[in-house]
Amino acid sequence: MLTREALLNRDAADPLRSFRDRFDLPDGMVYLDGNSLGALPKDTAARLADVVAREWGQDLITSWNKNGWYELPLTLGNKLGRLIGAAEGQVAIADSTSINLFKVLAAAIALRPGRKVIISDSGNFPTDLYMAQGLTTFLGGVDLLVVDETEVAQSLNENVAAVFLTEVNYRSGRKHDMAALTQKIHEVGALAIWDLAHSAGAFPVHLDAAGADFAVGCGYKYLNGGPGAPAFLYIAKRHQHQAMPILSGWMGHAAPFLFDLDYRPADGMRRALAGTPAILSMRALEVGIDLMLEADLSALAAKSTALTEVFMRLVEQECPGVFGNVTPADPARRGSQVCLTHAQGYAIVQALIARKVIPDFRAPDILRFGFAPLYVGFADLWDAVAHLKAIMDSGEWKESRFAARGSVT
Template identity: 50%
Template sequence: MTDFEQTRRLFHMPEGVIYLDGNSLGPLPLAAEGRVSAMMTEQWGAMLIRGWNDANWMAMPRRIGDRVGRLIGAPEGSVVMGDTLSIKVYQALASALDIAAERDPKRRVILSDNGNFPSDLYMAEGLIQTLDRGYELKVVDPEAVEAAIDETVAVTLLTEVDYRTGRLHDMAALTAMAHAAGALCVWDLAHSAGAIPVDLLGADADFAVGCTYKYLNGGPGAPAFIYVSPRHADRARPALSGWLGHERPFAFDLHYRPGDGVDRMRVGTPPILALAALDAALDAWEGVEMADVRKKSIALCDLFIAEVEQRCPDLVLGSPRDGTQRGSQVSFLHPEGYAIMQALIARGVIGDFRAPNAIRFGFTPLYIGEREVIAAVDILSDIMTNRLWDQPQFKKKALVT
């Protein structure tokens, strides 16, 4: 049994804040500041360049990749950290398209849906333009993905949990369907890793990517991860072929030769400060069972939905009602969603707004419990009942929403 009272104590939570936005940026793990400080003074400061060997900096992307891998059903040695999620989408999609083209050069469709995070679609558009081989990005409704999987599809590019609604794709089923139709699958786990149990190997996913600043609490702009199925690891072409993905980076050869397995997905020099913070953040997952996280997450989301629907009748549920069909977040819709969220934040309840009309709340069992859910709804219902959102200062758009 996971001890959530213990995990809660591992995070800093500011006084007066009810934080329901760990799905956007996880809170500061108490261990992270000390870990980064120690890295800076005892390693960078004292070892200088020798840190690459003496502090094993060069091994961090693989070592931490394995730590993330344990949370997403990836076998040891199949995940590596680095870059940002968008960059990793590019590499995964380029590799998958290459393998798909070898099998059947006629397929030209990259299938995605309009619940995918826009950056994934943008990176696909950029890759398609760079490739200039007639690929088409076909974007359908999430519910239409299944029907759209046919013999024209080279690769599916899907985010398991919809960032707006929390709606969950069935990774195992869609992957099996895509494979049966002769396509490869790239899965984006941005809202899955640390939120729900993921079984990449069991689902036979071809590639997966994700970020670590949401449920994994790695800090703003924390490094991304990429998973390559062991079936493809020695065939994948990384497209972004940087020196640290080379078979022998320090031979300084003039020609690229891909490294073993997932190592080839490394590109440039790894971000050691950020990896140190992430490493500390991942300590919170030691002894945590994803099944326990899932159970508590569904209970918290169900409680929130029930309370809001009872006490805030103007808000319309924008997420699946069935907890098994949802990630670890809940959205409600309202035309004045932006102002409502600003009013909530002014009262210390932090969620976020996703255009055009969704207020979004993340439930993160490691540090959020029923007490916070009830307290948040108390404030939300006050704001809705008394139209407290209807003030000019709550309608001024910030740079980042």
């Protein structure tokens, strides 16, 4: 039987425990929503103040050269590459996940002329599907096939140009086997695109080792880059020369300050850029990435597995038979989140938030708990489940105030 004392002992022995003090977490709050918005690193405010006062305020436009602004999308991309298993020169920081998916999906389709199908699964994040729908409508002659997440491999054939999948299902926590699926995709001559929004920073990713062709992801979840932080994209070195950008902006030009009237793509990952980079947001994201790079990634993976396992055991122990659980029991098949189900899930989540336990809700009935290994502790899990048990035992969630729906759930 799990006890709070035993979990406090696990916290004391946790090799990542010191990282908790590097985040500005509100007193008395149990924050289990880092898979939606990461916590604020304590160094971020001072770093941004310096960027505003010195780099922008004093150095002004000279900062593009003097302070590395021009190269930042690529230098920061190389740092991030170390967290997602990508050798240098394959990652750029730019735009949003949606825009970057549009870029790489268009490039993949162009690299497989004559193939008329792209595949995704029904567990993919909706924005990915929406962007693919828009692209196929624009292009014409290319169809989007959405299949169940367990049927991707069986749906492959030689008419498929590309397959794009989110590694960790945002509503269940189910994790695809990236290496195995990428191999199967390649066996039919198609290209593999991975969305790492719920992976990067939660556990190590191995893009190069898996043979991935393209990848995208966001900076505001486990990477702790702040709300609306810039996203990233990965293009395997072997594709970079042939991957023509569908969004041919000036920052992707071979020589943007020659101001040619005709577009010529830059070499390497620079061609994946479009507009002027958002420097303030990138500097904030850099703090989160630098902090993550200080951690032992094997310890990060082990703690992610342990946190999710302990939370599931606690729910079974303290709230037996109350909730469903759609998250896989096999640690190799789950990300760093646990997704419980209950018909009144929205109201229960609101009741938890009122008690300063912060998960989130995903329609139609999912209570989603995310575990950021750098700042979530094992005793936090006990406290969260204790509040959950109290809410269910008392019927507190039935209060009318918890039924009111906000714009963001």
